[in-house]
């Protein structure tokens with residue numbers, strides 16, 4: 002069946018494709034290209050790399066022979082015979098993406114093209130010991146692999162997003178707030194013991210989500226954008242010139258601990274009045290619970306009786322949508338605090354896209370509108386002239402898609418060494 006694939010104009014490409022420094026073969030460059038831009042015809046590949054037809058043909062043939070890529074699907078054109086597309090061979094190997102949050106874990110299994118073929122998520126408490134959590138993650142991976150009838154040895158790469166700063170030279174979590182047991186815990190080593198054939202990659206969860214949007218979401222083709230994860234905590238993944246900006250040691254984007262109220266509540270980091278202690282999903286839920294118990298919202302008070310005296314940010318969203326004034330005020334205040342803080346970030350980085358994701362990505366438009374209003378009010382007009390502010394296009398899947406994309410992309414690079 003002819004697939005409906007939009008023709009990619011050659012003019013969109015930078016010619017020749019920017020080769021990175023280092024020992025990178027032409028075949029590796031083609032693989033990197035396909036990861037970044039998706040299925041491409043031989044003609045477009047040759048054009049992008051400035052290769053002659055005589056040079057591209059044996060390169061592609063060799064990758065097909067090795068089972069890494071295949072030809073399939075046509076480009077829709079109105080002229081002559083439609084060219085065939087070069088794409089990854091789906092069963093060359095499989096990748097696992099893990100999105101580890103403070104209160105839940107999501108695991109995705111993807112084929113070599115990055116397509117998620119199965120996923121599973123469940124609540125968990127991350128302050129349990131790392132051994133217990135990682136053991137459970139391995140069980141979930143093994144269940145997925147078994148269910149999909151894929152040999153465990155076919156897992157070639159595993160990407161993990163973790164809720165805290167990761168030192169990228171050691172791949173260790175450093176001072177993760179509220180998670181003392183995870184401090185420099187050797188996650189990579191643990192996973193490698195369970196899956197010795199796979200390459201293991203770890204990064205901060207907001208970076209991973211930003212990478213997911215960059216490769217497979219609304220951030221595709223956007224060179225400078227910010228992904229703000231708002232869940233139990235708040236953190237940002239920064240895309241700068243088409244790549245994740247990690248800073249000098251891997252601690253970039255930690256906006257959740259910017260002080261917004263010197264007299265505010267004590268944060269998990271030990272400081273007072275951090276943004277996340279006042280505006281995260283957890284803060285919204287705590288304020289809602291308090292308000293409901295104090296009788297400030299009839300709707301929330303009614304809801305809390307069936308919730309063991311513990312509301313969530315989603316409960317607030319439902320009540321706000323039903324017209325509850327207290328809930329609307331809570332979402333508006335949190336959105337404004339986040340927006341005011343982000344206005345400073347926007348002034349510094351001048352992104353063209355700002356995505357809001359994490360646990361709050363489904364709490365309605367009131368929250369997003371408040372963020373948007375505060376940013377537009379507080380930022381320099383030039384820095385917001387081309388700025389779009391949206392919810393994450395990948396929603397709750399941003400983490401696993403990002404982790405899978407990262408694993409498959411870095412796997413290629415590791416293999417080359």
Ligand SMILES: [Zn+2]
Nearest residue numbers: 258268270275
């Ligand atoms: Zn803090």
